[in-house]
Amino acid sequence: MAVLRKSPPADALTSSAGTGRPPLPARLRRDWQLLAMTIPAVGLLVVFHYVPTLGNVIAFQDYSPYDGITGSPWVGLYNFQWLLSDPEFWTALRNTVTITAFQLVFYFPIPIMLAILLDSVLSRRLRLFIQGIVYMPHFFSWVLVVALFQQILGGAGLLAQTLRQAGHEPWNVMTDPDAFIVLVTAQSVWKDAGWGTIIFLAALAAINTNLYEAAAVDGASRWRRLWHITLPGLRPVILLLLILRLGDALNVGFEQFFLQRDAVGAEAAEVLDTFVYWRTLMTGAWSYGAAAGLFKGLVGLILIVVANKVAHRFGEQGIYKRS
Amino acid sequence: MRTTTRRGFLGLAGLTVLAACSAPPGPKPGAKATAAAMDKLAALVPKYVPRTVLTPDLPGSVPGFGRDGYLSYPPSEKLVDLVTAVPGKGGSYKAMVPTWSPLPSPLGQNSYYDAVNKDLGATIEFNYLDGLTINDKLPTLLAGGDVVDVTTLPGWALTAVPDYARAVDGLFEDLTPYLAGDVAAKYPGLSAIPTLAWQYSVFGGKLKAVPAWPTPQFGWVLFHRKDLWDKLGQGAPKNADDLLAMGKAVTDASKDRWAFSDIFPMMEEIFRAPRKWRKESGALVHRYETPEYAAAVEWMRKAVDAGLVHPNVLSAKSAADDKELFKSGQILVKNDGFSFWAETLIQVGKENPDFWMEPLPVFGADGGKPEYRMNQDPSYTFIKKGTPKEKVEELLAIFDYLSAPFGSREQLLFNNGVEGVHFTRDDKGAPQVTELGPKEIVGSYVWLGGRVDPIFESQAHPDYVRTATTWWNTAATVRHQDPFDGIRVEEPGDFTAAAKPFEDKVVDIIRGRREVSTLQQAITEWKAGGGDAGREFYMKVLTENGRA
Structure with a gap:
């Protein structure tokens, strides 16, 4: 978590921020072991990230995999013009942004609350037991999660059959377009909220316990301690994850929506990933798909930069800072 | 109501203004279209020489669409030994075939593979492509171009891939020099595959595949x-x-x-x-x-x-x-x-x-x-491009062996495994699987040959073969006649793309989220969104093939 460190280390030799910066050959001589250690990681990044990223140029081509990038004709912004005039794309974008915004409010805080609750459980064995249970659904596939929700909330599920036996008209939550956004958020919470606590639990462990003791001695109540010690201690991590989440704003996942698309209709369930899937992968419009992907990446980049700037305004480190 | 609140919720009015951007001239991005008719390809395919092993108990109704039925299995001593020479020359090949079953034990721990490979005189190692997700994986698999020695693909899955004709051309060996004309003496099994199935296996003017399972469906x-x-x-x-x-x-x-x-x-x-x-x-x-x-x-x-x-x-x-x-x-x-x-x-x-x-x-x-x-287009077994001549000939001899029909010793072996190990005969002589059978046998070798399979699974239920054959042959008489029967069409990508928004609306209507009366509106939108352009393309195909 070096990026979170507030002040630069005191040692002037290791600081690049100082004015007395040694010349490049001297720095190379001094740091070569450190640089050598980064080579495998950089190599992985180059091979599996930067080189494939170059493939995005097909967004400006009429690309066919059988002609390759060198053989396909260039078409400029043609694919982007089509994309922005495509009503299906706008439906997908609208749904994606709505779902992201909803989940920022109703999903994002849940792992934080859960982590604080877990942290306050004193019995170690009980805590590990609860952690084991809430982590587990993260490893289930979406098909399994959807099937499980179906068994409980579906029209032939537990809820509906109980209602039927009591003589009421059953409500099939799974096929109600108005309930869809709540349903997918509930599924995400069930599947991933436990897993999301890990990073917060680590941050909680890093808070100095002396602070709590001192506050308790001063007569601070449980809520006061939460408000003045726990939450400020978590703030850098919360902001870091929030900014990263914003960068991912246009990715809400594929499988969960793909599986339930017909249940509530494209009007409510089409998101960018499902749009790209049927509109481009299934019709051979590879360039069109790459254009949609670039659009997503661009929006993500803008959101990250803006959010990071805002974080700096509030005196926070954010995810990066120019030194 | 819902849409309005959602937009208000996010203040997305700005996006809606952007949405008014106009589309550029020219077709929507997507794959290009082609078409090829089967009846012009007679010179490229093997001459049809039928072979009969058994007389069916229940003969099929319509030629090319009906299916024969066999009420019982012939006893082992009456099975015909069709391939006496060993077809293989000791080669080793990897083959990819689709499957809808749980995976069997792998080569090396599978006595079924060992028995068939021994009889073939070659080693075939199977990779399985999950049939349920085949439509999702095939476009990227073919575009990636990384195929094994032998690849079998269902016709409906292949033709759903954008630009599939170019993929086939680039990835798989041309079999025309090996199989065009009268090859009955060399490949009696392959020569007994109906001509139409062979004609479907011609891609871009070259015979590219051996029809796998050319049974009408x-x-x-x-x-x-x-x-x-x-x-x-x-x-x-x-x-x-x-x-x-x-x-x-x-x-x-x-x-x-x-x-x-x-x-x-x-x-x-x-x-x-x-x-x-x-x-x-x-x-x-x-x-x-x-x-x-x-x-x-x-x-x-x-x-x-x-x-x-x-x-x-x-x-x-x-x-x-x-x-x-x-x-x-x-x-x-x-x-x-x-x-x-x-x-x-x-x-x-x-x-x-x-x-x-x-x-x-x-x-x-x-x-x-x-x-x-009904579909008459078969599945296709392809050989990887650049395979040397003697290897192609070995593989074709193996495919010839695996084209042996019901009633032959070979068919019982590659379909049911070894008697006493994978199946036992019941009192009527029908093979009943042992516990080991399904663990080692899933459809694998059956894909690599071309047989028009009769209905013969009398082990399923005493009434099965008679009921199934009767139903099949009745249903085959009321089949839909398509103006494009026998023409393989690769349709324009934007026509394919127009179908999805329309069918989404139909799903909405069926599920009660839209009124039935909105169907007309959906049709109008479909026409404008690529439907009418597709009609022109298809009309041209009909004219070019003299069917307009």
Whole structure:
């Protein structure tokens, strides 16, 4: 978590921020072991990230995999013009942004609350037991999660059959377009909220316990301690994850929506990933798909930069800072 | 209402302004289109020399569409030994075939593979491509270009891949020099594959594949749980209204029993909507535009409104697994492939001797005839491009061996494994699988040869072969006649893309999220969004093939 460190280390030799910066050959001589250690990681990044990223140029081509990038004709912004005039794309974008915004409010805080609750459980064995249970659904596939929700909330599920036996008209939550956004958020919470606590639990462990003791001695109540010690201690991590989440704003996942698309209709369930899937992968419009992907990446980049700037305004480190 | 609040919620008005951007001139991005007719390819394919091993008990009805039936298996001593020379020369090959079954034990721990490979005189190692996700994986698999020595692909999966003709051209070996003309002396098995299947295997003017499983097929078959259907006092529906009334009579949600799965594709056929196009006074009318299609949509909506469709199928079809719901009696009527029948009987019959399913008898929506859609395009077995001549010849000899029909020693071995190990004969001589059988045998070698398979699975149920053959040969007489039969069309990408928004709206109508009256509006949008452009393309194909 070096990026979170507030002040630069005191040692002037290791600081690049100082004015007395040694010349490049001297720095190379001094740091070569450190640089050598980064080579495998950089190599992985180059091979599996930067080189494939170059493939995005097909967004400006009429690309066919059988002609390759060198053989396909260039078409400029043609694919982007089509994309922005495509009503299906706008439906997908609208749904994606709505779902992201909803989940920022109703999903994002849940792992934080859960982590604080877990942290306050004193019995170690009980805590590990609860952690084991809430982590587990993260490893289930979406098909399994959807099937499980179906068994409980579906029209032939537990809820509906109980209602039927009591003589009421059953409500099939799974096929109600108005309930869809709540349903997918509930599924995400069930599947991933436990897993999301890990990073917060680590941050909680890093808070100095002396602070709590001192506050308790001063007569601070449980809520006061939460408000003045726990939450400020978590703030850098919360902001870091929030900014990263914003960068991912246009990715809400594929499988969960793909599986339930017909249940509530494209009007409510089409998101960018499902749009790209049927509109481009299934019709051979590879360039069109790459254009949609670039659009997503661009929006993500803008959101990250803006959010990071805002974080700096509030005196926070954010995810990066120019030194 | 919902849309308005959502937009307000996010203040997305700005996006809506951007959405008014106008589209550039020129076609929507997507794959290019081609078409090729089969009847012009006679010179490129092997000469047809039929071979008969056994006389069928129940002969097929329509040539090319019907299927023969065999009521019993011939005893081992009466099996014909068709291939006496060892076809292989000791080569080792990797083959990829689709599967819909759990994976068998791998080579090295699988006595079935060992037995067949020994008889072939070569080693074939199978990789399996998951049939359920084949449509999702194939476009990237072919575009990636990383194929093994032998690749078998179902015709319907291959032709759904954008630009598939170019993929086939770039990835697979040209077999024309090996197989064109009279090759019956060298490859008697391959020469007995019907000519039409071979003609479908010509891509871009070159014979590129050996037809795998060139048996005619029904796209869908409408099965019902006849055991439960009879118990609930229902008979055979005479028309669509009958079926709806019977559906209402058998559905009882509090007893976990629903009449239907999502049977809309079959209802289209029962209402006689065409597969894709119909020729009406010189013009092409698309399936979506026909009154028959609209009637099928309306019928299906009624079934959903009346609560006759299983809720799990409506909420997440792929997570619901309607095969299991059908086997457990929660769904009484569902459409599936024909092979689902024998498979299910073999699997469920042991646990539940009363279990009996069969297709609903042939009926049309108005009491007349339906138009069942049949495919004649086979699956394809390709050899990787750049394979040396002697290896191609070894593989072709192996494919020739694996084309041996029912009644031969070879077929019993590669279909059922070794007697006493993978199957035993029951008192009627029909092979019954041992416990080991299904663990080692899934459809693998059967893909690599071309046989028109008769209906012969008498081990499934004493009544199976007779009922199945009778149904098949009746249904084959009411098949849909497509103006594009025998022409392989690669349609324009934007035409394919226009279908999805339209079908989404139809799903909305059927599920009750849109009014039935909005169908006309959806058709208008489909026409403008690529439907009319597609019509022009298809009309040109008809004209070029002298069928306009």
